[in-house]
Amino acid sequence: MALSESAISAQRSLLRGQRIRKIRESLTAYLFLLPAITIIGVFGLFPLAFAFYVSLHHWRIVRGKYAGLANYVKAIDNLAYFAFFWVTILLIYLAVKKIIAMSKEAREVGGKLSIWALPGLITAVGLAWFVKFFFTFLPGVLEIGMKLRGVAERTPEVFRKFLKEAWLEPAVQASFRQSLLILAIGLITAYLVHRFVDDTNRGIGYYSAFISVFILLIAGLMLGWLTWTEIQAAYAKAMEEGKELAIWSQLVTISAGFLLLYLSWIVWQRAQKTESNFGFAIRFGAAAALILGGWILIAELPPIIISGDKDWWRGLQVTAYYSFFTVPFQLGLSMFLASLLFQNIKGKSFFRLIYFLPYITNPVAAAGIFRVLFSGKPNSPVNNIITALGGQPLKWLDDPTGLFQLLFPHANIPDWIAGPSLALVVIILYNIWTYVGYDTVIFLAGLGGIPKELYEAASIDGADRFAQFRHITVPLLSPTIYFLTLIAVIGTFKAFTHVWVLRSAAALGTTDTASVVIFLEFSRNTRYGYASSLAIILLGVVLILTLINNYVASKKVFYG
């Protein structure tokens, strides 16, 4: 008896010890993160939120009229409503998913889940209110620049005085106090629940989970409300002008199209596991769904794309070509080079230095060389090689013709699937040339992290080099590969300097990637609102690609 009792108490203290260790680990982790999160929050996340705020206005240098989704609609037409609608759905879906997962877990272990909903809700509302306060305060701060006009003395005291004025605005004060009050109530109820109802460690987890659930829900509802009112307004305006609008029907059909594509993919995946006539039938169904979905999209999307911003759509298309033709070659080549350079060969530090040179060569010098090599003159170096091989000289950087059109001149390929223009191909080559050195350095660092004895053991087992590469290098390098893929995709989406330097008017804009278009709207036209909406759209596209990449990577990446 005594023995088992002490065993129980020992177990209890062990459990408590674990719990305390867990909390302590979390706290240490937050402490470790604090400085980095603060810096990135201020100089990375704030600009993000700011860009979103700006994108909802006609913002020309300073804040203009509230514009709702007008900037987005200008860029991608009715697809804007579609995107916002689905982001709303996604947010709500994530919240619901989290609730279901939590309640399942709570049922299994007998946790008291529902009691935490109320404090979670209040705290989330408090946080949302704080965001509201922030965006009430922000315009006041931004207007100080204007208020300073005519003020001769510009001492720190004057600035602080104006800041204080903005801070003391009744609306700002009210929302600030309200947010603090609601937050305090949330924390107090949480404390009360913790003290009197559920003092387990799990409870705190539920509390934080509920906070995120409600934040997701609030964000979803806000976005949903914004989308709804915007669609209503668009309909009202169309009614006034006596035009017909088809936002809702477009929304339904396009969603159906995408859902069918998704569905066909899922079904196809499932069918891969079943091999029989039944599997064949499923695949047939999937193919049918694919065709149907594709057909709907082909029927619905082009008119929308045509009524959006032509430059922007072309920018996205150019970016897609750019990314698609750059990333695989760049990564493949640099991995190949890195593994060669990792061999025991003479002069490897020399070669490593040489291969790093492109990355640090001054872009103006390097671009100058590329301009000479790929100049449109019939006697440019590259054209000389082509003529020596019996081909026709090309215009290279000055040629807006699509690659596929050049390769198959008689096939009558329409412009929108003509592939990257020849000018863009040169820029792609330039990009690969520059970044291979950069990727190689990171690959080398990754290779340096692979324990040598693994190779020794493998070669004792009789594995040849290729087998070693496949079964040791690639899996152990997979985190690096994953990282570089993501960075390379983001890099091509954000690529600016070298695209800008190699830009030629004769290429007729076929090399203007999305980030160039954004830069032009921002800097050349000072249309901050519109440029911000484009940036947010680009961010959405990159985010979706990242999620897909993560999904693939979660199956393939191997962490030691």
Next chain:
Amino acid sequence: MANETMTETLRKAKAKRFDIAHFLIYVILIFGAIIAAVPFLWMVSASLMTLSEATGRAILPKVPQWANYIDAWKEANFSEYFVNSVIIAAITIAGQMVFSTLAAYAFAQMKFPGRDFLFTLILSTLMLPEAVTWVPNFITVTWLGRIGPIPWVNNWPALTVPFMASAFNIFLLRQFFMQIPRDLWDSAQIDGAGHLRYLVQIVLPISKAALMTVILFTFIGSWNSLAWPMLVTNSPEWRPISVGLSSFFDEAGAQVHLQMAGAVITIAPILLLYFTAQKQFTEGIATSGLKG
């Protein structure tokens, strides 16, 4: 006897095949090296040309103009800017080494609520085009200077603090830290080590390749950045070397030869750093000693 000759010939055959493989490797490497090095070599060559040779895209200068380097150094105010760039880069790297390392370690090796959410949030900052971030960050930096004890604009904080932690470096280091075997942590824990001690004494030493990469890229990023330093400085007092380089353009054209001389001067420190850094990740790391 027969057995011995067999293994002998086998070894020879193996050695021969090896030679061919080696030969191929060299051919590929040399070919690639030429492609990689040509623009760089032209840059060096152009830095020794006269203006019309450089704009006329000559291959080699008739008479090397060594004076270009002196002109470039003087005209672009490099002697003042060089020191600024070194200070800015050093502060930024120091910040990165502490802040990004800590954050990356937390993301890679620790468990806490909201980890994935925070990580995705940090990553999302990578995806915003830079042009959009300038205005809000300029406003932030200005006001931080106005309400804080020291001015940020036209001073070191505006040039360094925003870059003391970056999503890129956190991501990079996290990937490397995740490769570290879990049992290292387990055994460290048995020895009574906390997270900080484990990080400093074990994780960092075996990640030196990654750390050197971070140092290298942070240095290059800081060294080459132009738009932001231009926005937040008003006088040469804190301007970096890249600003000096950009002064060789004017409305009528560029002083290409001086520009290239300036570029060679600015690249030299990067090359030096790369040369020292790459020694650090030449060899694979033996983790066996640490595991014991």
Next chain:
Amino acid sequence: MKLRKLFALLALLAMVLPLLAACAKPTEAPATQAPTEEVTQAPTEEPTEAPTEEVTPEPTEEDPCAPATDGPWAGVDPRGQTVVWWHNHSRNREEGLKAMVEEFNSTNPCGITVDPQNQGHYSDIRDKMNAGFSTGDLPGLVVGYQNDEAFYALVDGLVDLNTLIDDPKWGFTEEERADFYEKFLEQSVHPAFGGKRLGFPPNRSIEVLYYNKTWLNELGYENPPVTPEEFEEMACAGAAANGDGTGGYILRDDASAVAAWTFAFGGNVLTEDGTHYVYNGDATVQALTLLKKMYDEGCAYFFTEGYPNPELANRRAIFTQGSSSGIPYYKKDFEESGTGDEFDITAIPHTTAEPVENIYGGDVMIPKTSPEVELAAWLFIKWFTSPEQQAQWIRISNYFPTRKSTINFLGDYVEENPQWGHAYELLQYGTFEPQLISYAQVRDMVSAAYNEIMQGADIKATLDKLTEDANALQDELMSEVP
């Protein structure tokens, strides 16, 4: 062990460096004061030498800097103000500018101090200005192009210089006013923003035709082309002499070039009321038809990498077109080419009786800060554009003056720079490009249209579409004005 040391060192650096830098600040602070010290020192030294006669007698009479009693600037006292000037001049121009400003600081009777600061290129300055409108960090004086003026007008950020030019006390006398080339002054007036004058021209450049004089003479032509027909003939002769596709005229796809050709053919790219574009007028169509014909016949060619100057110097082209600010570069290239050839400058071949030249360049503008600083900035502009000072600035920068009497101070300079002199003769025929808010983007659109035409698109249809798109953009950008 070594590694641990390395990290310890880095950690140490991390701790120490910010501290060091923070400590360095107090020692830095005097450094920021240093320039002002120098400035205050300078006047005490210099007035004892030359300008004493100028400065000292005036206070005994009536103080010329005392506030005006009436007019829009009544009661504003410019004395003792500091004016920060954001400019884009680097290297020897910056040095020369500094010396000029120092002279102003030490001699001006109002005790105004101008602090010239290089802030990079025009685009950098625009970014800084735009950010500054939100924080209030604006200079007293800034350079920029005319469409930048339109941007700043969006936030009503600039002083309307009409109020100053016409001010009885601070403005110009009628003679002074008439001394300026009327067209240059007109360019900074913005019909799209209520006719406000938002900038002031300190200097200008001209879009000109460069030609290889020696070669042209060898080919049997005594004088440069005046009409487009002569131009075509000579370019074709040059091309025939080389026979390899080079030798003729190098096409220039810049919007300033398109505007220049339109002017030369008697047209304009701006509508009468100055608020919209016309790129499909007869003049533009005819000019581009000629250029396209020359391109097709091999008498003109594209040269898209590097700069055209060496081509002209090495007889790979007989004509090139560009800004007059390229003269020093051409000079250098001809000296270094070793051919002994000479180049010269002439007007863009024209169908009009007199040439019409495209003249452009940055303005200085006065952002709205405080009335005292604004007025002080204006007094500096007045000084800087006075003939004597402008002549000095021309010597430093090789730009062209905006006042007619400036040339009286430049006799020897013209002798030394005959090409500059020839270009100067074109100054009187100047007109200007649009100052509309959309012009930055429209410039790119014009370039694209030019290339499309050269690549075979229909000239009239392309120009119609260009005009339509450009005007749609202009309307759209104006509709967002807050």
